[in-house]
Amino acid sequence: IKNTNPFKKLNDEIFVYVARKQKEIDELKRLEQFRREFLADVSHELKTPIFAAQGFIHTLIDGAIDDDKVRDKFLNKAAKSLDGLDALVKDLVALSQLETGEVKMNFERVDIRGITEDIYEQLEKIAHSKHATLRIKADRPGPIWVKADAQRIAQVMTNLIENAIKYGNENGRVLVTFEEDRKHWSISVRDDGPGIPPEHLSRIFERFYRVEKSRSKDRGGTGLGLAIVKHILNAHKSKVTVMSKLEKGTTFRFKLDRID
Numbered sequence: 001i002k003n004t005n006p007f008k009k010l011n012d013e014i015f016v017y018v019a020r021k022q023k024e025i026d027e028l029k030r031l032e033q034f035r036r037e038f039l040a041d042v043s044h045e046l047k048t049p050i051f052a053a054q055g056f057i058h059t060l061i062d063g064a065i066d067d068d069k070v071r072d073k074f075l076n077k078a079a080k081s082l083d084g085l086d087a088l089v090k091d092l093v094a095l096s097q098l099e100t101g102e103v104k105m106n107f108e109r110v111d112i113r114g115i116t117e118d119i120y121e122q123l124e125k126i127a128h129s130k131h132a133t134l135r136i137k138a139d140r141p142g143p144i145w146v147k148a149d150a151q152r153i154a155q156v157m158t159n160l161i162e163n164a165i166k167y168g169n170e171n172g173r174v175l176v177t178f179e180e181d182r183k184h185w186s187i188s189v190r191d192d193g194p195g196i197p198p199e200h201l202s203r204i205f206e207r208f209y210r211v212e213k214s215r216s217k218d219r220g221g222t223g224l225g226l227a228i229v230k231h232i233l234n235a236h237k238s239k240v241t242v243m244s245k246l247e248k249g250t251t252f253r254f255k256l257d258r259i260d
């Protein structure tokens with residue numbers, strides 16, 4: 001006679017069920033924690049430009065408007081704060097869509113060299129203001145075909161190149177290189193700026209993380225650029241790495257699938 005315990009199977013099933021539910025609860029708790037922290041961060045970041053613009057405008061109303069010089073200065077400052085707010089809201093929308101997987105990537109065959117050249121043209125003004133030179137180096141001439149979402153990958157290149165200019169030195173040099181292997185193009189964005197201290201390196205891809213808070217805000221940063229880069233590359237099944245040496249510069253690198 002087989003010695004079976006009729007309750008054993010039920011017991012096992014209950015055990016599996018409880019374990020699964022516990023996992024679901026843990027995941028919900030984690031999401032709730034994430035949501036709470038995100039909301040706290042966002043409200044803090046939104047307050048800064050709003051308070052600043054409010055301050056300038058109220059000072060104008062309270063009389064500063066009568067002095068032409070002060071009026072122009074304060075109006076410009078208020079406008080700058082509102083531009084910052086606009087950039088922040090746009091980046092927040094992009095990031096939250098990426099994080100929730102709301103947007104579908106539109107993968108196609110794109111010429112990433114062409115995209116980079118267009119971006120260099122768009123960033124000419126800010127490069128010029130820092131007397132920075134922008135260069136491209138590639139393993140071969142002509143278009144460089146990769147599988148990517150054109151708009152999103154342009155965003156990645158823009159954020160990396162803009163950072164290289166912004167955080168680089170006066171008269172800095174920014175170099176984008178394209179290196180091929182059998183299956184991929186390896187893309188790097190390098191500057192010869194002051195570099196990132198090693199203790200900050202692992203955190204720069206976190207939302208709102210800045211190495212030097214005030215300096216980065218002065219330069220019009222939202223603190224979301226690299227978080228957006230990480231998420232977009234993630235959706236391309238790619239990973240971005242960073243190498244930095246103090247006083248020597250910083251290099252960001254990632255790979256994309258090549259399509260010939």
Ligand code: ADP
Nearest residue numbers: 163164167204210211216221222223224225226
């Ligand atoms: P931000 O909007 O502040 O530029 P990012 O997410 O793009 O935000 O970058 C996060 C932080 O990483 C920046 O505030 C800056 O301190 C640092 N950083 C990014 N790129 C570079 C670089 N090329 N050289 C030095 N520091 C950099």
